Amino acid sequence: MLPSTGKDKPRPPSLVLLSATTALAFCSLHMVVPALPVLARLFEGGAARVQLILTLYLAGIAAGQLVYGPLSDRFGRRPVLLAGLALFLAGTALCGVAPSLDLLIAGRVLQALGACAGIVLARAIVRDVYEREAAARGLAMMMMAMSLVPAVSPAIGAALTEWVDWRAIFATLGLFGATVLVGTAARLPETNRHRIAFDLVGMIRSSLALLRSTGFVGYAACSACTSASWFVFIASAPLVMSQQLGEPPSTYGLMILLPMAGYVGGNALAVRLAFRLGSPSLVVLGRSLAFSGGAAMALWCLGVQVGVWALFLPIALSSIGDGLSQPAAMAAGLSIRPQIAGAASGLMGFLQMAVAALGTALVAALPPAGGASMVVVVAGFMALALGCAVFAVRQLGGERPVLATAAASAEGS
Numbered sequence: 001m002l003p004s005t006g007k008d009k010p011r012p013p014s015l016v017l018l019s020a021t022t023a024l025a026f027c028s029l030h031m032v033v034p035a036l037p038v039l040a041r042l043f044e045g046g047a048a049r050v051q052l053i054l055t056l057y058l059a060g061i062a063a064g065q066l067v068y069g070p071l072s073d074r075f076g077r078r079p080v081l082l083a084g085l086a087l088f089l090a091g092t093a094l095c096g097v098a099p100s101l102d103l104l105i106a107g108r109v110l111q112a113l114g115a116c117a118g119i120v121l122a123r124a125i126v127r128d129v130y131e132r133e134a135a136a137r138g139l140a141m142m143m144m145a146m147s148l149v150p151a152v153s154p155a156i157g158a159a160l161t162e163w164v165d166w167r168a169i170f171a172t173l174g175l176f177g178a179t180v181l182v183g184t185a186a187r188l189p190e191t192n193r194h195r196i197a198f199d200l201v202g203m204i205r206s207s208l209a210l211l212r213s214t215g216f217v218g219y220a221a222c223s224a225c226t227s228a229s230w231f232v233f234i235a236s237a238p239l240v241m242s243q244q245l246g247e248p249p250s251t252y253g254l255m256i257l258l259p260m261a262g263y264v265g266g267n268a269l270a271v272r273l274a275f276r277l278g279s280p281s282l283v284v285l286g287r288s289l290a291f292s293g294g295a296a297m298a299l300w301c302l303g304v305q306v307g308v309w310a311l312f313l314p315i316a317l318s319s320i321g322d323g324l325s326q327p328a329a330m331a332a333g334l335s336i337r338p339q340i341a342g343a344a345s346g347l348m349g350f351l352q353m354a355v356a357a358l359g360t361a362l363v364a365a366l367p368p369a370g371g372a373s374m375v376v377v378v379a380g381f382m383a384l385a386l387g388c389a390v391f392a393v394r395q396l397g398g399e400r401p402v403l404a405t406a407a408a409s410a411e412g413s
Contacts, residue, residue, distance in 0.1 A: 018122040020118075020176075021085070021117075022118050029150075031156055031172070032108075034161055036051070037243065048365060052364075054231070056108060057112040059357040060110075060116065062357060064113050064120065065116060065119070065350050068080060078188055078189070081188070083117070084121075085181040089181065091112075093107075118180075124192075155254065157253065158254075159250065217392075219336075221351070222329050223326060223329040223348055227352040227356045228358070229385065231356035237252060255311075259315045261316070262318075263319040263322055264323065265323060266322060270324050273324075279335075283332065284389050286328065289324065290322055293314040294318055294378060295379060295382075297378070302372060330348060
């Protein structure tokens, strides 16, 4: 446990507990993905409608990031987090018993709106109880634990789908959520000692000020397109593998470990190169590497044939670039208007998930074409991300804002 840093600071909560509250949202996101082909066959809703299970989940995460922070500033972290966890459990229960695709999608929206509380408020709680340097270390410790969640969740979801039943996924998520809720109620003290009024006008004013900064818009768009390329891939790849390649869910659960490892490797490189190269150079370098992976996937799949290795080897290369660029883009964006960094963080998080939701909706609306639609959309977002990175760096004249790697990684994952 990190040391407390002031007599007026509340008692530090468990970083393990805060990591678990954050993990809930990402575990719920990734664990369901391998079951999408099974759900498409079971409910006979078609791939486009089944992908709403992921698209609207991302939309819920996006919307929640705009409101949970201000609500907790007004009413306190603890009651708002408890309410979010309760909402997550209600959505999970609805998903587990849903007799139709419509009710399953509704349950996923409730899940997202509830789980998002953990993402936003865990960061706010760390900032409440630690000074800047200790807060960065605390966020880094949380992210070390969080890096395992997207890696193991698809494998767990694939195993449950293949060997038990898709509803077992929601039973597992419900058990996890209930454990986190009980732990939060028993162990989490209130950390917000300075309540402020809910200022909707101030929120809008801060957002407009950020959107008038072309540098911020460039970095935010780069980060959003990066997230969109990844979420489009994980939303579509299981369906392509099942319907076009005849692979079972377990194959996706194993192969997804390649890009996950690539992202972690990219993060490690970012830590080593951050102060040597600076944020702008890291962003351009990472996006160039990611685009090369996207181009390789497009040439391989569209020029030769779609295959498991043709999908996952290039996306693993792109994920190294994502790991390099995403923390740097977040840190650079937050440094442009440091006096409203909280508003910048919320706006960048919202744009990440909103553009990702639009991307998954786009690929679902296009004809499957043997996986070509997915490849084109993924590569297209990678190209847009590179273009936005170059635009942002040029707008700011190649300045080198300080890259607070640990904190930025926590914001951008």
